[in-house]
Structure formats: C-alpha cells, structure tokens
Amino acid sequence: MIKALIPVRAGSQRVKNKNIRSFAGSNLLEIKINQLKRIKEIEEIVVNSDSPEMLEVAEKNGVKAVKRDPYFASNDVPMNEVWRHLAETTDAEHIIYTNCTNPLVKDESYKKAIQT
DSSP: OEEEEEEEOSOOSSSTTTTTSEETTEEHHHHHHHHHHTOTTOOEEEEEESOHHHHHHHHHTTSEEEEOOGGGGSSSSOHHHHHHHHHHHSOOSEEEEOOTTOTTOOHHHHHHHHHO
C-alpha cells in the first residue's frame, strides 16, 4: 500500500499559517491534497498536524486527518525524531512524504518516484 503523507504544523516561524494562507485561489495544503488525489497509485492521503484548522482542511477535502502529538510539532525536537515518529505512526508499506510548501512539484515527478 502506498500512502502520501503531508506533514503540516501550526508553528510556522517565518511565514505565519503558510500552509493554509490564501494562495492562488486556494491554499498550499488544499493544492497539495488535490494534486495527490490525481496520482492513481496513491491509495490514501494522510494529513498529519497539530493544527485543528489544518486537520479540518484535510477532512473537508476527504482525506485522513491525524492529530500530531504537540512534542513532534515543536521547534525543540530534531527532525530525524519527527520523521521516525511519522513513519512509525503511518501504517503503510510505502510512504510518499511530501511538503505542501512545494507547489511546483509536477504530478509526473510523483509518478516516476513511485515507478522507481
């Protein structure tokens, strides 16, 4: 099973609420969700967040919303711990880890990565 994991958190430091801020008639999180829905090889899309607003965006767009423990959303925890936690709490054979702050990644890039 291939799952796409979109990790987002409320604590953006440089650009407040960047993941759900208005962008191109939508927001970065919705844009990424809709893009991943176009990739037929992806069986499930998971939004993992400490933010109720971002989890609501996930649910509104028909994807799985998983509440993240605040510890793993803090600036104090090393990213390797966050990645390990996300991998351990996402039940899938394969995980596509994708940031919504990369709106210019093309569908073909995801498809080629899956094929490889």
